[in-house]
Amino acid sequence: MKKLIGLSLLFTACASLPPAGPHAFAPPPPPSTPLQVCWIDTGGLTTPGGYGAGGSTVAATWEVTSAALVIRHPEGDLVLDTGISLQAQEEQRELGAWKRFIFSQTAGRNVPRRNLKDALTALGVTRPKALLLSHVHADHAGGVASLPDVPVWLAAEEKQLIEAELAHPRGVALPAQARALEGRMVPIPFVAEPYANYESRFDIFGDGSVVVVPTFGHTPGSVATFVNVSPSLRFVHVGDLINLRESIERNVGKSWLMRQLTDEDLSRTQAEVAKLVQLHARDPELLILPAHDRRAFVELFGADDGGVPPCIGEPKRSGPG
Template sequence: MRKLIVLSLLFTACASLPPAAPHAFVPSPAPGAPIQVCWIDTGGVTVPGGYGAGGSTKAATWEVTSAALVIRHPKGDLVLDTGISPHAQEEQRELGAWGRFTFSQTAGRNAPRRNLKEALTALGVTRPKALLLSHVHADHAGGVASLPDVPVWLAAEEEQLIEAELEHPRGVALPAHARALKGRMVPIPFAAEPYANYEARFDVFGDGSVVVVPTFGHTPGSVATFVNVSPAQRFVHVGDLINLRESIERNVGKSWLMRRLTDEDSARTQAEVAKLVQLHARDPELLILPAHDRRAFVELFGADEGGVPPCIGTPPRPSGG
């Protein structure tokens, strides 16, 4: 592993990204309903910082979380990503040799922490309105099978990826997860309406509290999700566009190794990272939350002390809408 990290650093020593193309900025409106957001840390690992970001990282180590977020809204509970499966090591055996190697260097390094279903029960979540996947990699779709009757929202391009994996598996998604998604996928109905510095959006609840935008590249249909808890507490969950928040400050992407192992379209992913840098410059109060940066989750939600998962915001009152 140390040799791989050194190789990654050599490839990314001068990894500054070119700027994103100029783009009009549409400020997000104030959220229309009180929401609560909770962090479920399903698994993780600690690796050298150079594994997470290009060039010379500030962080000596990358503290990894494979997280699910529970967004509690008056119109229902939404689960954003489902973390790593407790059966991931058994599930990866269906992969070919290269798939097993990639898994062993990425999602497969996670040690289990929380069971998604048990954590939802601790939060009082009985049946979510939907699962929303940033993308279908194993450490994001691992809990889909544990909630078999819940619809799964993802981009149409990601649905097409799963259909292709079911016909001719390449290992982009674990076969067990692809089977668990079959027949449950609901394409996200993006509207051609600008939001922040993006061209399209899907307003999940219709009130500006949760807005999804396309950020295709890491996978064909990967997305980012803006979560507006209150006017003073806003973040955007960016999936695996970056792994450490310092990438935005330093204007770099992921390490060469992580791009090589996990990005379906590395150039397009880098362009989306440049858009995040642009977004941060236009809206510096918005927290950019990489899906696997555990330190960023702790800063936002507080430490996970066991028992009920940590939450921010106001628990909503259910509505009949």
């Protein structure tokens, strides 16, 4: 592993991103519905900081979470990503040798921490309105099988990826998880209306509280999700576009090694990271939340003491779930 980290640092010593192209900025309207959002830390690990971001990292270590977020809205509960499966080590045995190696260096290194279904029960979530996936990698789609009757929202391009995996597996998704998605996938109906510095969006509840934008590159249908907890507390969950929040301040992408092992389209992913840098410059009060930066989650939600998962915002006032 140390040799791999050294190789990654060598290739990313001068890793600054080119700037994103000029883009109009459409200020998001103030949210009208208070939310409660809870963090379920399904698994993780600690690894050298150079594994997470390009160049010379500020963080000596990268504290990893593979997380699910529960977004509690009066119209229902939404689960954003589902973390790592407790059966991931068994599920990876269906992969070919090369994909098993990649899995062993990425999602497969997670140590399980929480059972998604048990954590939802602790929060009082009986039936989510939907599952929303930032993308279909194993440490994001791992809990799909544990909620078999819940629809799964994902970009149409990501749905097509799973359909291709079911027909001719390449190992982009774990086969067991692809099968768990079959027949349940609902394409996100993006509309061509600007939001922040993005050209299209999908407002899930129609009130500006949770808005999804396409950020294709890491996988063909990766998305980012703006979560507006209150006018003064807003964040955007950016999936695996970056691994450490310091990438935004330092204007770098992920480490060379993580890009090579996990990004389906390297150049397109880097362009999307440049858009995040641009977004941060235009809206510095918006918190950018990488899906695997545990320190960023602790800063936002507080420490996870192993009891009821930590939450921010106001409990929902009515509705199913």
